[in-house]
Amino acid sequence: MPATMRDVAKLAGVSVKTVSNVVNNTYPYIRPQTRAQVEDAMAELGYRLNVTARKLRTNRTGLIGLALPELRLPYFAELADEVIRKAAEVGLKVIVEQVEPAEHVAVESLVGSHTHLVDGAIVAPVGHGDVLSQSAPPDFPVVVLGDHKISDDVDQVFLANARGAELVMEHLISRGAHRIVALGAGRGEAVGSEGERTRGYLDTLARHGITVDEALMRPTVGWSKAAGAAVIRDLAAEGVAFDAVFGFNDTLALGALTELLRSGRRVPEDVQVMGFDDIEDAQYSVPALSTVAVDRSQLAELAVGILVRRLRAATDGDPRPGQAPHPGAGEAGPTAWDAIEVPPRLMLRDSTR
Incomplete structure (x- = not known):
């Protein structure tokens, strides 16, 4: 038979309530020695929390969903790591789901078959502008980690993407670049x-009176290193001149950087290269990659914080924005959806002058 909390309590020499507090992380003042005794007992007995039973008792599982696209890309892998860490700090565990891009996405599809297991979800859709928040179950909180502010009926934390692109372009132009490849761009x-x-790329060119050259606007199928390298080869084959490359993510930029060096072009003397996201690999390339830093720790902390507040408000009987108060609910509680913008910042390294 699976071990129970009572079994753990007996082996650890503590009460069942103490074991429950450790497992659910509901009481922060447990002595480290006591916590260690309980955790050692859990490990020895192979204790596993019965999520279904806990939900029946408390209507909470202590699990949240995290829906991300393209987990093979370092940015999303690093973002997932940050969300998991921030959730653990408040006693939550995370179920990660990979989702495909789509124009309109239902929340239930974002967290897949796990919707009934999780108390809420953080979702990071890509390639579209609309998350159908009304598709979520009643009182199911959702926080969108987005590219820009979307509709006003969902909590969201979003990056100032256009501003980040402007920072890249302003820096490259200030260093003498005028023929800048937009690697990963898409006019449509x-x-x-x-x-x-x-x-952001086009607006900055316009401000400086630089004519847009369509030959430098280079969409890619996916934002991979292979795609970045392929564009540099194509530009060389077509005889297109350029003095800088703006990779729309670091992975594209690193692929371009590798191909430039392989072909004998010097970076940054012949071609300057910049990326976007500041993934860990950016600082270890040779030369190290200049980029736009995205504070993933802040994104994760804000998203988890909003979700926790919504969960606590629901427990207290407070309505979500746009909902009528529950019977007997107090006047206090969330009254508006959160929409928080996280600013970008430049990280200048050796790939630019």
């Missing part, structure tokens, strides 16, 4: 990272 994309960063 109005929303998402691609659309926002393209807008």
Whole structure:
């Protein structure tokens, strides 16, 4: 038979309530020695929390969903790591789901078959502008980690993507670059990272009176190193001159950087290269990659914080924005959806002058 909390309590020499407090992280003042005794007993007995039973008792599982696209890309892997860490600090565990891009996405599809297991979800859709928050179950909190501010009926934390692209362009132009490859751009994309960063690229050229050369606007199928390298080869084959490359993410930029060096071009003397996201690999390339830093720790902390507040408000009987108060609920509680913008910042390294 699976070990129970009572079994753990007996082996650790503590009460069942103490074991429950350790397992659910509901009481922060447990002595480290006592916590260690309980955790050692759990490990020895192979104790596993019965999530279904806990939900029946408390209507909470202590689990949240995290829906991300393209987990093979370092940015999303690092973002997932930050969310998991921030959730653990408040006693929550995370179920990660990979989702595909789509124009309109239902929340239930974002967290897949796990919807009934989780108390809420953090979702990071990509390549579209609309998250159908009304598709979530009643009182199911959702926080969107987005590319820009979307509709006003969902909590969201979003990056100033267009502003980040403007920072890149302003820096490159200030260093003498005028023929800048937009690596990963897409004129037809109005929303998402691609659309926002393209807008920042074009707006900055316009401010400086630099004519847009369509030959430098280079969409890619995926934002991989292979795609970045392939564009540099194509530009060389076509005889297109350029003096800088703006990779719309670091992975594209690193692929371009590798291909430039392989072909005998010097970076930054012949071609300057910049990325976006500041993934860990950016600082270890040779030369080290200049980029736009995205504070993933802050994104994760804000998203988890909003979700926790919504969960606590629901426990207290407070309505979510746009909902009528529950019978007997107090006047206090969330009255508006959160929409928080996280600013970007430049990280200048050896790949630019």
